[in-house]
Amino acid sequence: MPKKLDNNICEEITFARIYNKYAKDLHDFLYYKFGEQFNPSDKAQDAFMKLWDNCKKVPVDKAKSYLFTIANNMMLNEVKHQKVVLKHQKIKPEHYTNESPEFILEKEQFLELYQKALEKLSEEQRVAFMMNKAEGKKHSEIAEMLGVTQKVVEYRIYTAFSFLKNELEGFKIK
Template identity: 70%
Template sequence: MSKDLKEDICEETVFERVYNKYSKDLNDFLYYKYGAQYNPSDKAQDAFMKLWDNCKKVTLSKAKSFLFTVANNMMLNEIKHQKVVMKFEKETPKKYTNETPEFLLEKEQYFERYQAVLESLTEEQRVAFLLSKVEGKKHAEIAEMLGVTKKVVEYRIYSAFDKLKEGLGDFKIK
């Protein structure tokens, strides 16, 4: 049986030997091929992390090939990502909206009144309402969190809705 098959990369001493043997070469390869702008040392480290994650699948004789292939692919993915970033940086966001000043004023007034009505709710109503509508929790989940029954949670949420409708009467809410 050959020495490669006996040595397992998952053993720390073997992995350390592989790291010491190929880390500088891998870093230099990435630096010379792609330059410093894509952090070749980070990609080299990431390649070794992938090798460690896949140590059961990679034999010692294939370790160098695995490292260089993985690191090269990481660099190519980084370059693709940078191209996408540059494309979106070139696009200028529109500096206008289709919202009228009246709408913006109404929106601000509505938000202020909504905050005031939320503050006027009891703590139990506010907590149940916000857990349901803001965080999207189900009534049963809220009941379990608060240590009450599902009916109590439903009552708190619906009574909070009633107060919101009452407090925001001139605004149309659903």
């Protein structure tokens, strides 16, 4: 007849005995049932951690059943999770757009013209304009960064905008 373990799993000696008695069997059970890909060693360790967390609630004579049930459920959850992952990997996002090919071509051509027009601006105009419109900086911030007055920044942005408006048909910026 097997030797009866102590009544309290929360005692280190009792827990160590339970661990030594069931750890290999639990690992082997998980390994044979689910295979290596779901990390049976980790799940066995996690089951013992749950046993330790709930040591006051689990009687010693139910420890084996508790461990095997918890570990089995963990593995089943992992299998279920892997199925969801595989399902989502099979779904390929549709690569289409509602934009017509003509619109896309026009957009690319406009962007090319816009880049060329920006290159024609003086460096001071381009820097002030881009800091304001692309980066969203306020006139006062730009003036402080460039070491000029706010009126100079406003003039540079205004002249850049006027130039771009003349160079590009339908050029508008909010």
